[in-house]
Amino acid sequence: MELFLQQIFNGIMLGSTYAIVAVGLTLVFGILHIPNFAHGHLYMFGAYIAFFLMTIAGLGFWTSLLASVAVMGAVGVILERLAYRPLRERPHIDSFISAIGALMILETSVIVIWGPQGRRIPNPYPGIIEVLGVTMSYQRLIVIVAAVSMILLLNLFIKRTTLGATIEAVAQNREGAMLVGIDVNKVSAITFAISAGTAAAAACLVAPIFIISPTMGALLGMKAFVIVILGGLGSIPGAIVGGYILGLLEAMGGGYLSAAYKDVYAFGALIVILSLKPTGLFGKEVA
């Protein structure tokens, strides 16, 4: 029972980060229809920027987090401008190839600057508490709380602000949005900034718990795609629920089944589900 509760807790923690990353990807892939395959690499890069600021520049955890979000927001805007905007009228597959170019650049930059080995970010809140026999470190609790509040804020932003409504308008009908005077380029840039910024925030939050490495982005990016596709393209609640389900599945699989094959289940599930419903579980439109 304790193992079970412990794995549930770990799963929720993992799921919180997956949910943020998946929501960021939903904005770009589901709403702008850009298959930003470098999303996981933006996450990885964000973690390294925080690592640099904390260990070399000696800033505090939260300052580094905010700075990393700002930097990655800018990187997102640059990425959209240089790698995706010129390909907007072309087949999706071209953007996908461009994304592979972008992820190579991000991953190699990190390897060149910080080396291929894993790095550790000092844990700002090393304490732990025990509830019902479940060990909870402060950092893990912070991840959950921060992730949930970020998701709520993001939802409020999309549903309650004009800027958020503009993003939704572009998602629903690009031509229509242009007709009523919305600057689609600006909306794309802002969406990319939010998407990359949230990925960086998620990365910074979990960075003190796990070791960061240049290769961690690839796997996470793929998982985010799995979540977004399964959760229904463009659906933010779908991405959140999907993120938590995958987090729990992985924690349970890692705790009770073989840990070596845990990624196989998730990716295998994607192939099976896509074969039954080529547009995803809740998808409505063919890409």
Place this chain on the structure above:
Amino acid sequence: MNIRLKGRWWYLAIFLVAIALPHIVTSRYVGQIIIMGYLFSIATLSLNLILGYAGQASLAHAGFFGIGAYGVGLLTKGGVSFWIALPLSASLAAAIGFLVGLPTLRTRGSYFAISTLCLGVIISIVAGNWVQLTGGYTGVVGIPTPTPIRVPWTVEIRFDSLLAQYYLVLAFLILTMFAMHRIVHSLTGISFMAVRNNEMLAEAAGIDTFRVKLTAFVIADFFAGLAGGLYASIMGSISPSTASMELTFNWLVYLLIGGAATLGGPIIGAFVIPIIMESLQFLAQYRMLIFGVLLIVVIIYFPRGAMGAILQLGEKWRREWRKRQEEGPRVAASQRP
């Protein structure tokens, strides 16, 4: 001399150079690079069939290469002749491609790319963790070189020298090129391109697009498996990195920079890029960085790669030349006082 014949002369010239090459270049190191270039040319040519001609980004390509490599590696180590193991392993890759293609080819565009990417990761995870069969992360070592061919009443052709291996791989490359040329110029090849250009329209024109995509996928996987099998036998050892994503990404770069949907492009890419990278050893660290930038620039500005650019330039020059020939007398006439 008509243009057709001119093209053939080119082929003949390149063929003669390829035959003579090992006698000109005697360095073992360079020889090995050239052999790798041929092997990766076969892999890139097969990626070209599914990505360049049929327009489906299969990112599990190194996975199928790996299936071929493990197939030949394990079978020949178990005492099976290379000449039986190779077609068996390539067919195994094709069969797995068929089984996987049935569900994944129902998806389109980036969905297909993502599901094949997942498949590629699954194949390399299985290769690394199915220790009893694949030897885990240490891989398979001590794979024998291709079995000698005994020609009756004459000598035995052995493949343990670099020279013999060179000609073996060259023969398979020429075979692959011939097969690709025939496929692309057949009705099947034309239907590949129809599906790539507009799937809906192709469907409306009566093409069974699913069957066409599946055909392209299975053929591409067969040749990827073939390249993998050759690789295993010539390298002598394989590991899960033989099926890694990085390999697929490398071929993607070769293909797009060389020129997708052309027959010469993949070979140019698979040759020129590794040779450039090999000669710029000090840039090894930045290799993938440069590839990344190149990939974005090429996909935006030169969607048909180097081969496409060459063809375009050739077209332009030919037009200029024709224009000048037509205008020549007129200009001369108008300049007459």
